[in-house]
Amino acid sequence: MREFRVQSAVLVTVVAAVLGLVTGPALAADDDGHERIVGGSRVDEGTYPWVVRLSVGCGGTLVAPQVVLTAGHCVKGSGADTSMRITGGSVDLDSSRAQTVRSTQVYRAPGYSDATKGDDWALIALDQPFDLPTVTLASDTRYDQGRFTVMGWGSTKEGSATQQRKLRAVDVDYVSDSSCDRKYGKIGMEIVGSDMICAARTGKDSCQGDSGGPLVRLDATGSWLQIGIVSWGYGCARKNFPGVYGQVSTFSHDIAVGLAVLRSRLA
Known part of the structure; x- marks a missing residue:
């Protein structure tokens, strides 16, 4: 069975039966000993107020x-x-x-x-x-590339239904539609659509419970712009399988x- 994720905690039971349970990225420790997604961190109060x-x-x-x-x-x-x-x-x-x-x-x-x-x-x-x-929504594709930030209160390890009390964020990089299609095509999933955008960095990703959250980046004025919506993927932070986001500009x-x-x- 293909282990696809739809990243909503409430849908885990249904999705597990249809698409398979999510997996999670590797973990590291904050200075206070709490686990965090590798490359990510807890968010300071007021950073993303929306x-x-x-x-x-x-x-x-x-x-x-x-x-x-x-x-x-x-x-x-x-x-x-x-x-x-x-x-x-x-x-x-x-x-x-x-x-x-x-x-x-x-x-x-x-x-x-x-x-x-x-x-x-x-x-x-x-x-x-x-x-x-x-938050301001992207209305065209000029910022639909480069490095993004994704955030949420979702799980931090594979198969966990535990959600976080404090918001966490991680940076991920744009992956072209053609590259994303090729990667998913290797497992028979050539379904990355024109209204989707892919992003990834090794060991860094959104995961179960982060669905609906924002993929954002700064625009030319230094203001946050929402580029994507956390949607689905093959596991979490798996090598060669980017996260897939709803492409807001489309x-x-x-x-x-x-x-x-x-x-x-x-x-």
């Missing part, structure tokens, strides 16, 4: 004070949904600074059917706005449409 955590075991970003962008496979579908709690405002989920609100509506990409087939994005409307900055217009729909419902 990243949030979903109670379903996914990440997300604030694209408007009252709307979160996440992966399509993190939600059940479009429509009313008050089941999710969204936490933001601190890298430490247990901090007194952390704020928690509830979901009210979901707008999932109309073309979504499976993470590996693309259109893996969704918007979640909240019952009240966060008093936090929002569906930025569709996201804008979804935002308009949710805003009309919030009005």
